[in-house]
Amino acid sequence: MTxxxxxxxxxxxxxxxxxxxxxxxxxxxPNLNGVADxxxxxxxxxxxxxxxxxxxxxSWSGGTPIIWGDRVFVTSPSEADAGQSEGGSRxxxxxxxxxxxHPLWERxxxxxxxxxxxxxxxxxxxxxxxxxxxxxxxxGAVVALTMDGEVVWKFNLQKxxxxxxxxxxxxxxxxxxxxxxxxxxxxxxxxEAPSYLMAFDGVTGKVLWRVERPTTALRESHxxxxxxxxxxxxxxxxxxxxxxxxxxxHDPDTGNEVWRAGGLNxxxxxxxxxxxxxxxxDGMVYACSSRRPFLALRGGGTGDVTASHLAWSxxxxxxxxxxxxxxxxxxxxMADDHGAIMCFNAKTGEVFYGPERTARGIVSTSPVLAxxxxxxxxxxxxxxxxxxxPKFNVIATNTLPGEGKTLSSLAISGNRLYLRTPTHLYCIGxxxx
Numbered sequence: 001m002t003x004x005x006x007x008x009x010x011x012x013x014x015x016x017x018x019x020x021x022x023x024x025x026x027x028x029x030p031n032l033n034g035v036a037d038x039x040x041x042x043x044x045x046x047x048x049x050x051x052x053x054x055x056x057x058x059s060w061s062g063g064t065p066i067i068w069g070d071r072v073f074v075t076s077p078s079e080a081d082a083g084q085s086e087g088g089s090r091x092x093x094x095x096x097x098x099x100x101x102h103p104l105w106e107r108x109x110x111x112x113x114x115x116x117x118x119x120x121x122x123x124x125x126x127x128x129x130x131x132x133x134x135x136x137x138x139x140g141a142v143v144a145l146t147m148d149g150e151v152v153w154k155f156n157l158q159k160x161x162x163x164x165x166x167x168x169x170x171x172x173x174x175x176x177x178x179x180x181x182x183x184x185x186x187x188x189x190x191x192e193a194p195s196y197l198m199a200f201d202g203v204t205g206k207v208l209w210r211v212e213r214p215t216t217a218l219r220e221s222h223x224x225x226x227x228x229x230x231x232x233x234x235x236x237x238x239x240x241x242x243x244x245x246x247x248x249x250h251d252p253d254t255g256n257e258v259w260r261a262g263g264l265n266x267x268x269x270x271x272x273x274x275x276x277x278x279x280x281x282d283g284m285v286y287a288c289s290s291r292r293p294f295l296a297l298r299g300g301g302t303g304d305v306t307a308s309h310l311a312w313s314x315x316x317x318x319x320x321x322x323x324x325x326x327x328x329x330x331x332x333x334m335a336d337d338h339g340a341i342m343c344f345n346a347k348t349g350e351v352f353y354g355p356e357r358t359a360r361g362i363v364s365t366s367p368v369l370a371x372x373x374x375x376x377x378x379x380x381x382x383x384x385x386x387x388x389x390p391k392f393n394v395i396a397t398n399t400l401p402g403e404g405k406t407l408s409s410l411a412i413s414g415n416r417l418y419l420r421t422p423t424h425l426y427c428i429g430x431x432x433x
Contacts, residue, residue, distance in 0.1 A: 024067040024411040024418075027125035027173045028366065032229045033281050034326030036370035040415035043373070043385055044396045045428045052416060052427040053101035057094070059087030060422040061122040062171070062364070062407035068130045071104065071147065072096040072411075072418060074425060075122040075135055077113045086115035091122055091137045095149060098413065101427060105149040110141035110156075116169030118364065118407065123171035123225075127181075132202065134181050138170045142183065144205060153205030157185060161210075165191025167273065171225040177239065177252055180208060186243035188215070188222025189273075195222065197241060197255055211255035215244030221265055221272035231280035233299030242278040242287045247297065249285075261297050262306045263313070264289040275322045282329035284311065284346065291319045294334065296349060312349030318342075324366040326374065331389065333374050339363045341376065343390060356392045358384035365409040379405040381421050400426060 021037045028034050042050045063075040074094050077087025089111050095104040113121045121138030128134070132152065135143050140157035157164075164170045165187040175182040180199040187195055198210035215222060224243020231240050231249065238249035238258050245265040249258045264287065265272040276288040285297045294314040301309050318336050325334040332346040334354075339361060342354030361378035368375050369388055373395060377383040381400045387393040400406075404422030411418040416429035 022069070022414050023130070024065070024413055025129065026066055026127040026176065027064045027227060027409070028277070028324065029368070029412065031281075032227075033279050033328070034324065034366055034368045035328050036368065036412040038370040038412050038415060041371040041373065041412070041417060042429050045398045045400070047400065050428055050430060052429050052431055054424045054426045055096055055101040055103065056424055057420070058092065060120070060404050060407070061087075061420070062119050063122050064125040064409045065411045065418045065420055065425060066126050066128055067098060067411055067413040067418065068128045068147075070098045072098050072425070073126050073128065073133055074420065075109070075124065075126060075137070077120055077122050086113055086120045087122070089113050091139065091141070093126060093133070093135045093143070093145065096425065098427075101425070107145060107149050107151065109135050109143045110137045110139045112139045114138070114169065118405070119169055119171055121169065123169070125173040127174055127176045129176060134174055134176065134202065136174045136183065140164065140170065142174070142181070142200065144181075144202065152203070155200065155205055157183070161185070161196070162193045163191060165189055165193060166223045166225070167220050168223070168225070173227040175228040175230070175239070176202060177230050179203070180252065182228050182239055182252070184224075184226070184228055184241050186213065186222065186224035186226070186241070188217065188244070189220045195244060197228070197239070197250060199252070199255060209255040211250070211257075213241070213244070213248065213257070215246065217245040217265065217272070218268070219270040221245055221270055223273040225273070225275045226277040229278050229280045231283070231285055231299050233283045238299075240278050240280055240285050242276075243274045245272065247278060247285060247287045247295070259301050259303060259305045261295070261309060262304075263293065263295055263310070266293065276320050277324045279325055279327050281327045281346065286325060286327060286332060288319055288325075291321050291336075292317055294319050296346075311347070314344070314349065318355050322364050326367045326369040328369060333367050333369060335363055335367050335376050337363050339376065339378055339384070341367070341386070341392070343392070352390035353392045358386070358394070359397050364405070364407045368410045368412060370412050375410050375417070377406055377410060377419065379407065381406045383410070383419070
């Protein structure tokens with residue numbers, strides 16, 4: 001491990017995304033770091049304990065629930081016919097009442113759902129600002145709707161810019177920043193077409209800019225299933241994306257590349273596709289390759305910042321392939337795909353503990369941090385709850401069984417958790433009265 005000290009006053013600004021303990025407006029929460037400002041969250045649950053409600057869903061998905069006010073939104077395929085392991089052909093956005101779990105409305109986003117390894121075409125999570133909700137599908141459909149389900153505009157990325165060329169299908173979630181809906185397509189395994197980053201006007205659907213994002217990566221190492229994040233540092237905001245062997249920061253007004261850091265594929269692997277999304281907290285960017293290495297970069301700078309802005313790195317073989325870390329700026333919690341958890345000093349890279357074992361099983365969700373606890377769910381629907389902070393302490397292990405794999409990360413609203421299993425959406429918390 002390489003550690004480099006730094007002294008720089010920077011801060012994260014997730015503009016247009018106000019930290020509110022009632023809203024979980026996008027994948028990874030209010031500030032895209034897997035952290036919620038919540039209190040009174042449950043420690044234990046089962047089918048007969050601390051279940052406020054559960055709602056049947058038409059099919060399975062890796063898409064995370066998002067929450068605003070009294071509404072929960074999930075993407076899903078339609079109900080499958082016999083033999084359709086991917087779910088039904090239609091791709092849906094479903095609005096559910098947060099109070100009691102009854103469905104309020106359902107809208108078709110696109111058709112042509114397909115199975116790609118462990119995911120179907122409903123993997124991208126939606127995003128909302130409380131006035132509109134935007135959804136993106138693995139087929140390339142971008143759809144803006146009102147909170148009541150009225151379609152405002154539609155756009156299809158593949159029809160306009162050519163087929164996606166990812167080995168395992170498209171799965172990046174959109175970012176809402178300063179009224180712009182920002183979408184990335186980082187691909188190359190099955191296409192010669194360039195990768196790109198683009199922005200829509202969120203209300204009108206007008207394309208504001210689209211820029212190519214070059215890379216020297218080889219074969220599958222072009223591909224990324226990550227989600228963009230905003231980082232504010234030195235008085236400026238950049239949109240950070242990770243994939244194609246590098247991390248880049250882009251001007252949100254033009255899409256132009258401001259800085260670039262290499263180092264995500266030092267061994268020159270041709271199979272270095274990246275699933276772990278970048279995390280931006282307190283002027284730092286955390287990015288991981290396929291299990292290794294894990295890089296911590298200081299924000300700021302221009303041009304090639306590979307060496308100049310590397311704060312610390314972790315290059316051991318037990319890093320994550322799928323789960324994105326949770327970080328509050330002080331501690332960084334990193335889980336691997338077998339449920340082993342590590343805790344780092346987010347600023348220096350000092351290892352406080354790990355790898356420590358949570359419930360056995362494959363993990364395809366990402367940890368969330370709130371109320372002094374970290375929650376990590378595996379594919380069997382088993383959630384390990386452990387104490388936040390520099391000492392590893394398991395508080396509880398909870399199971400919600402289901403037929404299939406639990407792939408969706410937890411969402412948090414108020415003093416309740418929202419967990420999507422292959423068949424249901426659960427609201428977990430203490431019942432009122």
